[in-house]
Amino acid sequence: MSQGNTGVTAQVVNAHACPVREVLDRVSGKWSVQILVAAAQGPIRFTELERSIEGISRRMLTLTLRNLERDGLVTRTVHPTVPPKVEYELTPVAEELHKTLQQLTDWAERNRVYVAEARAAYDERRETD
Amino acid sequence: MSQGNTGVTAQVVNAHACPVREVLDRVSGKWSVQILVAAAQGPIRFTELERSIEGISRRMLTLTLRNLERDGLVTRTVHPTVPPKVEYELTPVAEELHKTLQQLTDWAERNRVYVAEARAAYDERRETD
DNA sequence: CTGCATCCCCAGCGATACTG
């Protein structure tokens, strides 16, 4: 058994259409999560999003919002006024998602220092070779 | 107030070094999460990972493992045998992360159908214009 | 078995300008 049978320690965890990949596809992209976070506090206008999320371009804001809307994660409400007013809001499903995203950011905050130090230590080792 | 003051509905949620971005940087990349999931069940060898994660290339497996190691999320243990045997294992910090990732995949499973239908409906509307 | 080096491609994103 020293090298013949590798064992079945890890089953195939990603059959196709793996839920892991599904989430990632939904959450991937540079801006999706930040938009979800920004919109989580209630209906928010296009320009408010643009200002809330530092560094985002109009183009990416539009594109990402469209994708989120397509996936049923945000609703888009047009108020036919002048000037135009469009509000985006999380759907209930997205609110749930937001809660778990919150857990992720909590993890990040708790372990930010740990990761930074691990990284520094790793790089240190590489240099002193 | 109809258009003068936009209010402060959404504060700037992403100061620089935003935790949101930090997690994403750690979890982004096509394979990081799947590796974390696969390694969560215990120490796992390089080749086992390669077989567990369908579609991953040797190159990306190596690169992603290095990054995870650098961030202190996996440990790399070399057994100086012949043939070589290297085992990867989650660190405690990564185990915590894995728990929250589990929540994400749970969300994905619960709402997979919802998203698929939302998407289909959206595309339907686009076509029938 | 485990891993690095090289080449190459393309999707994601930024910049910019134009519209209802």
Add this chain to the structure above:
DNA sequence: CAGTATCGCTGGGGATGCAG
């Protein structure tokens, strides 16, 4: 105010081959 259209780049990642 809230978009859309076009262009061009960058780097993430796939394919392949070599090495300890």
